[in-house]
Amino acid sequence: MGNVIALVLLGILALVVGGCVCVVWAERGGPRWTRVVAATTLGAGELLRRSGKNRRRGLDQSADDGD
Template sequence: METMAVVVLLGVLALAVGGCVCVVWAERGGPRWVRGVAAVTRFAGELVSSSGKSGSTSRSSGGD
């Protein structure tokens, strides 16, 4: 069971690194499929970023 968790985490890491490579390649004018992967990667990053921000603002009291 522990080995399966390691394999899943390595797969997620490989997808994240591959997405970052595609974002950099797309900025330099890569092929159409690279621009597509880069767009999906950016969208996923925005989703993760916005979910983290909304969770932190709902917990703050605002009494600073």
């Protein structure tokens, strides 16, 4: 079971690193597929950032309700 989790985490890490490489490469005028991967990576990052903000905002509201 531990090996499966490690493989999944390594796969996620490889996707993140690959996405970051594509963002840099696309900025320097890489091929079209790098621009597609870069846009997908940046979009996923924005979604994660927004979900984190919403989660924190919900925690702040629940703390205010306790008073």
